Amino acid sequence: MMFERFDTMRCLRRLLADRQGNFAMITALALPMLMGAAGVGLEFTRAMQVKSDLQNAADAATLSAATQFRESEGKKSDEELKAQVAQIMMGQSVTKELSEAEAKILENSINSVTSRNETTKGTNFKISTTVNYRLPLNPLLGLVGATSLTLSATSTAESSFNNGAPLSLYLVLDHSGSMAFKTDSIDSRKSTCSNYDEASWPKPMRSNRPCYIDKMTSLKTAVSFLLDTLNKSDPTAKSNGNPASQLVRTSAVAYNDKASPTQGLDWGTKRASGYVNALSATGGTDATGALNAAFNALKSTNASEIEAHKQAGNKSFQRIIVLMTDGEMTGNSASWSYPVDNAVRTTCAQAKADDIKIFTVAFMAPDRGKSLLQACATSAENYYAPENMEEIVEAFGDIARKASGNVSRLTN
Structure with missing residues (x-):
């Protein structure tokens, strides 16, 4: 065991x-x-x-x-x-x-x-x-x-539909010779035309068919859409009336190698529309004088603009500049000029410091032009770089919606 x-x-x-x-x-x-x-x-x-x-x-x-x-x-x-x-x-x-x-x-x-x-x-x-x-x-x-x-x-997400927002808006627009160049958008309304590009200017290209919409026509269409959008957001707007609005004041100044004669801010959009529709493409590119004119008209020390809104019952109002170019700052020469570029940057900085909101549109522009306008814009959301007619029209429409306060945004 x-x-x-x-x-x-x-x-x-x-x-x-x-x-x-x-x-x-x-x-x-x-x-x-x-x-x-x-x-x-x-x-x-x-x-x-x-x-x-x-x-x-x-x-x-x-x-x-x-x-x-x-x-x-x-x-x-x-x-x-x-x-x-x-x-x-x-x-x-x-x-x-x-x-x-x-x-x-x-x-x-x-x-x-x-x-x-x-x-x-x-x-x-x-x-x-x-x-x-x-x-x-x-x-x-x-x-x-x-x-x-x-x-x-x-x-x-949040959005709003406003019954109108008081504002003074100044368009600063490039009408240099390159604005006659063609875009990629075909103009089906024409059978023959003069198409231009950088290589052929100032003589038309050999082939003029199909017809392409030029940059100046695209700009005029875009501005028309912007002004029409502002009118639709303005309950006081009148197509025929004096004043044409009690909320919105607009003006425009064009520039090539020098600023065109300016016009004062006026109620409504009619004068600005007529001014832009009369523009033609010619000359070099220098936004200095035109941008200064817009800044001086909108700066906070300009008592006349404040008084105009006060008389209409607007205790406060937005001040907005829309700066557009299709090129780089060359002055009256054919090549980029640092002093001109730097002068534009300085004025943009002064305007932003004065709480003026700046929207910029670099329309089919080279890199230097894009860099300048990116620096001038109040924020990245205020900078646009359209490459065809459809995109510049949408850009100007978006600017109008933001200016009038009719925007949509995600909040989380």
Whole structure:
């Protein structure tokens, strides 16, 4: 009996001391956790991408609804705007791989809340959207008890439709010879014309078909759109009346290698429109005199402009310069001039220090022209670099919307 007990104890000790097969046993015990960890790594990357897509979709849909409120002049109902959010979100890439049932669940989780605040100047609109999506997880994670992950996104956008904002706006426009050059936009209204570019100026190009819209025509179209947008945002605007507005005062001055004769700021947009429509392209490029004229007319020490608004009942008003060029500052020569460029920068800095808002438009301009106008703009959002007629028209329209306060923006 003692020998049997001794043999039993010895076998037990040998069994406990035996390391063979431990790896297989440990692996078998740890395998679910290892597979779960691998699944977590894979799903974390996928979940971050889906959440990013979900947020982008919410931002796009919410901003679109806020923009539609503004563009409809506040006439679209809250329910219409909420429906638009859902429609846009369901058309985004985040829904492309969902089954019909999953897409329906996602659509039902979209919740938008709207609010409107009526003021004497107009209506402010706010829309917030929250969406939740239950992401099915890799079956490997089922080994550790995880089958799905709830992702959410929240987006808020605001916009406003104003009943008018008091402002004085001065256009400073390039009408140098290069403004006669063609753009890439075809003028289908003409069968024959004179097309110019840098290589052919001042003689037309050999081929005059098709006809292209030149830069000066593009500028005139863009200014017309800007002024028309200002008029639509101005409840006091009158096409025939004196004064033509009680809120908006505008003026324009053109320049090539010297400033053209200036005109004073006037109520409404009619005089500025007529001035721009009469411009033709000729000469070099030097914005110094024209920009100084605009600055002097708008500077805070100009008592006459303050008095004009005061007489119309405007206690305060925005002061805005729109500076446009298609080239670089050359003066009356054919090459870039540092003194001219530096003088323009100095005036821009003085105007901004006086709290004048500066918008700049570098229309199909070379790098030096773009650099100058980027420096002159009040902010990056006030700088535009259009490369064709459609883009310059949109740029001037955006300037008008910002000037009148009718903008849409994401707030988170």
